[in-house]
Amino acid sequence: MEDTLAAVRRRLNHVDPYEEWEKETRQDAFRVARKKHAQESVQQKKARSERRAQEDERRAALHEQQLKEVEAQLAAMNLQKQREEEQLRAQWKERDKQLWQRIDAVIKVEEERLRAKQEAERKKREEEERMKREAEEKKRQEEEKKRKEEEERKRQQEKEEEEKRKLLEAEREREERDRADEKERKALGHTTAFEDWKRARETLKSMKNGPMKTVKADKTLKSIWSAGRRAITPKIGQLTNDQNAIMRISHEIVSIVRPTQPHPPPVYIALLSSLAKAILLQAETEVTAEKKSAIPLAQVATNLLMTLEGFADIFWAKLCQRSGGWPVPIVVPSVDTDGVAFTQDTRRKVLGYRDAEETTAEYSNRVSGLMRVYFHILVAPVNQPLDPIVRLPRYWAFFSRMLKEPQLLESPVAPQVLYTALEVGGLLAREVWGQQWVRLLALLYEGVTVGYHGSEGRLIGGQSPEGIAARVRVQLEIERIMNAS
Known part of the structure; x- marks a missing residue:
């Protein structure tokens, strides 16, 4: 035992480097482990603290969210409750309103029924009064109409009688003047207004019943006349206030009316009639719109009056046909040159009216255009004598x-x-x-x-x-x- 103990003691006091190194290594490892353990513990504690804080925050946020949701649900419930209360109050009000409306409707229906009854009675009375008034008014109007018709008839009759009297008086005065001036007039070679008007009427009648009738009845003559008429009309429409153009157109018209190979006499007269009509129609349209257009038209007419034999008579007849007695001038008699009395329609035609619808203003403007051309012909300078009717x-x-x-x-x-x-x-x-x-x-x-x-x-x-x-x-x-x- 003592040896063992001594060995142990020796052993205990012996320092082995490996053992020391191993011991120190173990201690270092222990220290490192303890330090690591301590650090991990701290980290774990810190992590737990952070997780706990995060959890607390999450729970707090969740709690706050849940609190808001609860408050929102409570607010929604309160709002729903208020709406239900308002809806109930509105329903009560609506029921109350409908009740009063039904009451008012019943009252109104009764009032309307009473009013309708009163209105029907009033209308019935008014209708009876209106029918009575209408009957009285109708009777009065019929009497008034009869009275006015009678007055108008008397007035028209008096007017016709007055016009007839004036016409007869004018004719009588004209005849007296004509008889008084007859000797002096014959000595001077002058004509009376009636003689001038008679000349136009008889020329027009003889032309219509003679040459014009002959030409229209013969196809050959009619075709010649139609060709000449179609050639004349554009010439008159081409007139301008240019002396060269006026002379050229005048010569062309003379060549159409009086060609180298003369036309048959009826055709010649018919072409003169168409020529006069074309000039006068141009006067009615253009001269009415523009006064200056009368000058070239009158110059052409004057050239033709100097050149074409018999044109003066026909031009005068057509002028009086379209403007009545104004070119003479004369009050158109109540009877024609053959003694036949004019009717209202035939006399209006002889006066120169185009139709029954032509107004006095339209007639006056048209006659003015025709007469403007005629007056320009009268004052136009000429190099040879013309018919007295156009001098x-x-x-x-x-x-x-x-x-x-x-x-x-x-x-x-x-x-x-x-x-x-x-x-x-x-x-x-x-x-x-x-x-x-x-x-x-x-x-x-x-x-x-x-x-x-x-x-x-x-x-x-x-x-x-x-x-x-x-x-x-x-x-x-x-x-x-x-x-x-």
Whole structure:
């Protein structure tokens, strides 16, 4: 035992490097392990703390969310409760309203029933009164209509009788004047207004019943006439205010009407009629719109009147046909040249109206266009004598005859035609007739300002708007002529 113990003691006090190294290694490992353990413990503790904090935050957030959800549910429940309460209150109000509406409807129905009954009774009374009034008014209107018809019939009869009386009086006065001036007139070779009108009427009748009838009945003659007529119309439409063009067109028309190989006499007369008609139709359309277009038209007509034999008679007849008695001038008689009395329609046609619908204003403008061409023909310079019906002395005869015919002066057409005549030839007439023309203008001026034939207030053109306007133009034109140097 003692040896063993001594060995142990020796052993215990012996320092073995390996053992020391192993011991130190174990201690180092232990220390490292303890340090690592301590660090891991700290980390684990820290991680647990963080997880706990995160969990707390999550729980707090969840709690807050759940709290909000609960509050939202409570708010929704409160809102739903309020809505239900409002809905209930609205339903109660609606029920109360419907109840009162039914009550009011019942009351209204009763009131409407009573009102309808009263209204029906009122309408019945009014209808009875209206029917009674209508019956009385109808009776009164029928009586008034009968009375007016009777008055109108009497007035129309009196008017016709007055017109007939005036016409007969004018014819009687004209005949007396014609008889009084017959010797002097025959000595001078002058014609009366009636003779001039008769010339136009008889020429027109003889032309229609003679050459025109013959041409229209013969196909060969009609084809020649139609070809010539178609050639004439465009020539008249091509007129311009150019002397070369006027002379050229005049020669071309003469060549058509009077070719180298003469036409048969009926065709020649028919072509003259078509030529006159073309000139007058052009005057009605173009001259009415533009006054200056009358000048070349009148120059061509003058050239043809100097060249074509018999054209003056036919032109005069067609002019009077389209403008009545104004070219003469004359009050168209109540009977034709053959003694046959005119009807209302035939006399209107003889007066120159185109149709039953043509108004006085339209008629006046158309006649003015025709007469403008005629007056330009009268004042046109010529190098050979023309038929007296288209010579300058007719210009003076026109005014003297107009101022002698009160029935013509009453028409609203009169001042329009007089103005046209003055505008075309007033200055030339002053140069030709001098003081006599001035005296005639004085009478005319008195007629448009004071009254004609010594009757104050009885003005030329009457009181129609057309007559008043034309009368003012006549007055201004006379003043222009008298003031011209």
